[in-house]
Amino acid sequence: MTERLVTLNDVSVQFDGPPVVDRINLTVNRGDVVTIIGPNGAGKTTLIKAVLGIQAIATGDIWLKPGARIGYVPQHLILQPTLPLSVRRFLMLTGEPEAACRAALAQTGVEHLFDASVHHLSGGEKQRVLIARALARSPDLLVLDEPAQGVDINGQAALYDLIRDLRDRLHCGVIMISHDLHLVMAATDRVICLNQHVCCSGYPADISTDPAFIKTFGQKVAESLAVYHHHHNHQHNLHGDVVNSDDGTPPHEDCNHHGVH
Structure with a gap:
C-alpha cells in the first residue's frame, strides 16, 4: 500500500510583490523520486524550504506524515x-x-x-x-537541492545513480532540484516543471513533448531530451566511470551518455 509522506495543497509563498511560488499541489510517497526543474528564479529552493518548514507559506497547507524524518542536502556548504x-x-x-x-x-x-x-x-x-x-x-524523506552542483559530468551521473540506489535500499521518498536535465531524466520517476506555478508535470519520457515545457526551456532542449531515452542499463562508480549493473565490469564501448541505450 502506498505510504504518503508529504502533501502540499495550494501552497503559495509571497514576499513583497507577486507570489514566488503560486498554488502548488504536490504529493510525495515513500519510494518516489520527484525532481523539480525550472529556470533560475522559478521558486524551486523556496518551495523545498517550505516543505522543510523553514519558509513560511502565505496560503495553503502542508501535511507531513507524523513522525517522518527529513534529511536535507543544501545547495551550498560554506x-x-x-x-x-x-x-x-x-x-x-x-x-x-x-x-x-x-x-x-x-x-x-x-x-x-x-x-x-x-x-x-x-x-x-x-x-x-x-x-x-x-x-x-x-530519513523517511530525502530532500536535495542541486545535489550534483560543482561536480563534473561523470561525477554527476554517479551521484544520480547513488540517489536512486539509496531510494531502493532505504525505501525513502526523494525530492530533488536539478538543472542537469539530461542526467536527471534518467534518475527520476516524476518531473515537476516549476516557474512560480507548476507549468507541467509527468513521467520523464513524456515531459519533453509538453507545450509548457517547450515554452519554458525552448525547442532545442525539448528535442535533445526527446532523443535522450537513457534506459540506464548500467551504473557509474565513485569516479563516474560507466560500469555494467550486474558485475561492475566496463560496458561495451558504444555505451555512453549521448544517445539511446
Missing part, C-alpha cells in the same frame, strides 16, 4: 577555510552517534574519508559527505 574540520566532526555535529555517521558514509561510498579534512575533499566527495550527513538521521 565553511571558513581557517576552521579545522574533519569529516568525522562535521557529521557528528548532527548529534547522531559515531556508528550511524560511519554507516552513512559507507552508504555513500566514502567511509574512507571519515578522518579526512572537509576542506580537502573533491566536489564529488563533498557532495557524498553532505548526502551522508542527511542519511545519518535515517
Whole structure:
C-alpha cells in the first residue's frame, strides 16, 4: 500500500510583490523520486524550504506524515577555510552517534574519508559527505537541492545513480532540484516543471513533448531530451566511470551518455 509522506495543497509563498511560488499541489510517497526543474528564479529552493518548514507559506497547507524524518542536502556548504574540520566532526555535529555517521558514509561510498579534512575533499566527495550527513538521521524523506552542483559530468551521473540506489535500499521518498536535465531524466520517476506555478508535470519520457515545457526551456532542449531515452542499463562508480549493473565490469564501448541505450 502506498505510504504518503508529504502533501502540499495550494501552497503559495509571497514576499513583497507577486507570489514566488503560486498554488502548488504536490504529493510525495515513500519510494518516489520527484525532481523539480525550472529556470533560475522559478521558486524551486523556496518551495523545498517550505516543505522543510523553514519558509513560511502565505496560503495553503502542508501535511507531513507524523513522525517522518527529513534529511536535507543544501545547495551550498560554506565553511571558513581557517576552521579545522574533519569529516568525522562535521557529521557528528548532527548529534547522531559515531556508528550511524560511519554507516552513512559507507552508504555513500566514502567511509574512507571519515578522518579526512572537509576542506580537502573533491566536489564529488563533498557532495557524498553532505548526502551522508542527511542519511545519518535515517530519513523517511530525502530532500536535495542541486545535489550534483560543482561536480563534473561523470561525477554527476554517479551521484544520480547513488540517489536512486539509496531510494531502493532505504525505501525513502526523494525530492530533488536539478538543472542537469539530461542526467536527471534518467534518475527520476516524476518531473515537476516549476516557474512560480507548476507549468507541467509527468513521467520523464513524456515531459519533453509538453507545450509548457517547450515554452519554458525552448525547442532545442525539448528535442535533445526527446532523443535522450537513457534506459540506464548500467551504473557509474565513485569516479563516474560507466560500469555494467550486474558485475561492475566496463560496458561495451558504444555505451555512453549521448544517445539511446
